[in-house]
Amino acid sequence: MSKTAIFTWIQQGQVPESVAELATAAKALGETAACYAFGADLDDSLAADLSFDGIDAVHLVNTPGLALCQSDGLAEAAAQVMTADGLTTVLLEAEPAGRDIMSRAAVKVGAGMTSDCTALEVQDGAIRQIKPSFGAQVMVACEVKGAPEIITMKKGSTAPADKTAAAPCDVRTVEAASKITCGKITALPSSDHLTGADVVVVAGKGAIESGQFETVKAYADKIGAALAGSRPVADQGFIPFDDQIGESGTVIQPKLCIIFGVSGAIQFTEGIKGDGTVIAVNNDPNAPIRGFADVFICADMGELLVAMNAK
Ligand SMILES: Cc1cc2nc3c(=O)[nH]c(=O)nc-3n(C[C@H](O)[C@H](O)[C@H](O)COP(=O)(O)OP(=O)(O)OC[C@H]3O[C@@H](n4cnc5c(N)ncnc54)[C@H](O)[C@@H]3O)c2cc1C
Incomplete structure (x- = not known):
């Protein structure tokens, strides 16, 4: 089982475009990754939509009763999955919901996390995470000490990977509670x-x-x-x-x-x-x-x- 993973959150059955880019980033690290999609009620037909060059397995993680704004519950679910599957590197898109969920998950599993990376390089077996810092006055290369590590990548930083035939897929359910009550959700414009x-x-x-x-x-x-x-x-x-x-x-x-x-x-x-x-x-x-x-x-x-x- 791949220890490198791509995490994404599915709303209304839509796979974010960033998954294809993250597959390219994962492949450039020298190994294939598993894609973990979290959602309230996922259909295994999604596996085909989540299969890109660089992804060797798809895991659909049902999180019943949790909407995307319930970051505390989703963080608990993400932490449970990271621990159960022994994941060492998790890549996700640098966007507000994922960052909110995974910064909480990072605390739970003791992971180091870097945000808004624009490139990744492997040097002496470690992943160097390149990101703008200090108001983009400088680019810095960070390395997380030990494992696991969580990396958010800015959308548009890598080219999207090609689609492939559906990768092997498993479906599981993770129960996690949220202290947040979710009201009406209104979609905002996207880029x-x-x-x-x-x-x-x-x-x-x-x-x-x-x-x-x-x-x-x-x-x-x-x-x-x-x-x-x-x-x-x-x-x-x-x-x-x-x-x-x-x-x-x-x-x-x-x-x-x-x-x-x-x-x-x-x-x-x-x-x-x-x-x-x-x-x-x-x-x-x-x-x-x-x-x-x-x-x-x-x-x-x-x-x-x-x-x-x-x-
Ligand atoms: C922490 C931080 C984050 C930031 N993030 C961003 C960011 O994400 N994106 C961003 O854009 N900026 C960002 N900025 C601001 C950035 O530093 C610049 O101030 C900004 O990019 C300047 O925008 P501009 O080039 O449109 O305007 P200006 O710097 O004012 O340039 C306008 C240009 O238009 C030219 N011009 C004027 N009239 C004409 C004409 N008639 N025909 C042809 N050319 C003409 C001028 O010669 C000039 O070069 C950030 C700043 C900070 C501190």
Whole structure:
């Protein structure tokens, strides 16, 4: 049985896209992983949806009566599974629910936990967990001393693994109580349209300051691209926070990323460093984004967008 595991939580029968990315990350560690899916009432047909290259077994863990917001009960269930199966490394997506559940589980099983990792490396038999720190001013390489270790990976940090035929699957039930009463649950917007997009157009503060945000948006619509923004653009309410790119936002890996009016702070570029081709438009020839982009166009975006939208 694999001692490396991917943990995920299933809502309304939907497998999060991150499972395919975590399978790639696990495989890069040099061994296959088992995927553990937790949910209130799981159907074994899910095994096919959870089977990716890098995953050698699927475990469906029913947690009756527990909704995703009941982190205390789900943490107890996760800790029970980690202990029963002797798991040494658990990978999960860096998102609020999983982090809440697994930080509690970490305390229960005495695990070390690193959050928001963007890359993993194996060195001298240990997993080095690379993550931005101190407001993404630096990248640090962490190692957890001993086992088990729990690692959250930022979505978009690795390419998704290919689907495979359904892996061997077992179904079990773990009873765990919660002290939290769960009321009405309302789904919030997600950034899935960005992480899965081939082409992303990004508006920066320069687009707002020059009154060109709507023109950038029209250009994104025209070429069928997803629209995103830098932090000031989200702060000022031009885009939802989920559509903010960067260290404190979403990490994207489109084939093409076209950026208008972003200076190129490291907290921003952390979100696009896995992108295919990056084209940046900026009227400042010394903007730091110049050193990051594959193609730098030194121009006023207004004039350029008028021409591009007219084509
Ligand atoms: C802890 C922490 C976390 C952070 N996380 C993030 C994050 O996740 N994402 C993020 O984006 N930021 C983040 N930031 C903020 C980050 O440091 C920068 O302040 C931010 O990225 C700047 O956004 P910007 O490039 O859009 O704006 P600016 O830095 O103001 O740049 C605007 C650019 O537009 C150009 N411009 C202006 N007018 C035009 C025009 N007409 N045509 C062409 N170009 C023009 C200017 O030359 C300039 O380079 C974080 C900061 C901290 C401290």
